[in-house]
Amino acid sequence: MHLIIHHWDTDGITSAALLVRALEMEGFTNMTAPIGEFRFDERIWNAIEKADRLYVLDFNVPNEVEKVKVPTLFIDHHTQPRIKNPLVEQINPSLGGKYLPANSLVVSEHFGIWNAWSALGAVGDVGEKAFELEIIRKLLGREGISREEALRLVELIDSNYITMDREAVEEAVEALLSHPIKELLEYEPWVKKTEAIREAIDGAVSGVEERNGFAIVHFESPFNIISKVARKLVWELGYRGAVVINGNFHGKAQVYFRISPEEAQRIDMAGVIARVKALGTNSGGKREVLGCICERDKIGDVLTIINEYLG
Template identity: 60%
Template structure:
């Protein structure tokens, strides 16, 4: 059994929920190169060995079109229908429904819910998840308050933010084996968090604002770009954030997030499709866009985003 999952809290909890639902003892879980939306050679070698494959919280339908093995593809991102007959695609978006996280889709698919289902939602939409009765119900069953839920997500996410792919993959077993209180005290992840928070504050110190939108440029080896955008939009209440990491391990990153009240005005899917048409490695949802690119292409991508904003 091979589980390929996203590197963030939603992907990790989705993988853990799948393991629990299927009572798996013999499985391999693996994540793509952090920050890159593709299957690398390492993943492809594992696919060759696998008997059955689960792909969770990864907006990569194109990567499974040629797989000739039973594959369950579970996601909640905007995407086209997969044509490969070997692939069973579970995505409520295809039916016009909106789920807060892949963890919710996984839990509904298996009819198996617990606090990890809720953490996946908190990981993807932040404090807005606490407006969902099911999230509060699941957290309350474990005696987890809102503050602890947010901290748990930060700790789980810390592995991908410091760019440690191996630790991301190990995190699935950590959340399966430890109780929530033990995770909150997990020393390795808490040390990660201290370094990350310093880097985020440094990035936000370079903020520029125009007509309610924040524009931030910085350089960091940490994958903090989505965290910076979330903090600016969710906590600092800007209409949107365009964030650029100008030097991320030799590449550049661009992340564009908008507040919920602009979702109907700014068609994020149109921007994502335009970037993909032009050959850029971009993905996202109705309120967020992420792109990793060559440094020389930053101005071109920003120009496309700005054209839509006008």
């Protein structure tokens, strides 16, 4: 059995479809990890035990790949160490100091297969910036896909993981393989999910409070929309920053703090992240973003720290 483990987003899904097409696989099983968790769970390890060959695509889990006991092709574009496991062939341009914005492009380059899926992976990972690359414009143009249609296709494919539907993420690979790409713009399961996500985002944004130019939003949703709500508030609605709290995300709380580039000059986000982490939360981020998952009774402690930075 050929087993493909891939990331849950558009880049992971298109990478898997490209691999199947490149190798002309007759029979394969594709799986994704529990959404949001960078590990192989028991379900995946059980499948690996039965596999003759394993493929790991766009899923940055070098520690897991070191442990596999079947011949494995590990294709990725994230920064990662060189794999020592002799059963693993590792294809990653970053090991040679080369950066590619999407794993779909690494798969395409490795196998010499180029189509709209290659481009959609990049649009999924870097958004509008992908259209600055001539290869992306050319691949989409060849199949008559406009910029708006490419962005819409990514929104549709990503709706599966945003609604936390692991099974639908896995089914998305077969949907790509069995439908002409433009037909998927009307693919009903994805269209329905996307509408539900938009409604949830609009509902969250409608409850915004403002404090000193910062947006504060509390909502409850099973959808993983917290970063999208924050982006909308800062990028589209022009707030200095946004503090977004999903008070019940599958029994946990999510807190997301995004600031504008101007505020990043003033606010030491690395310091905020370190202080929130010290509370025992699962937190991370970058210069303009803090993301945190914690027990619901810790929300107040996290917000106390963030409030100090709102001026």
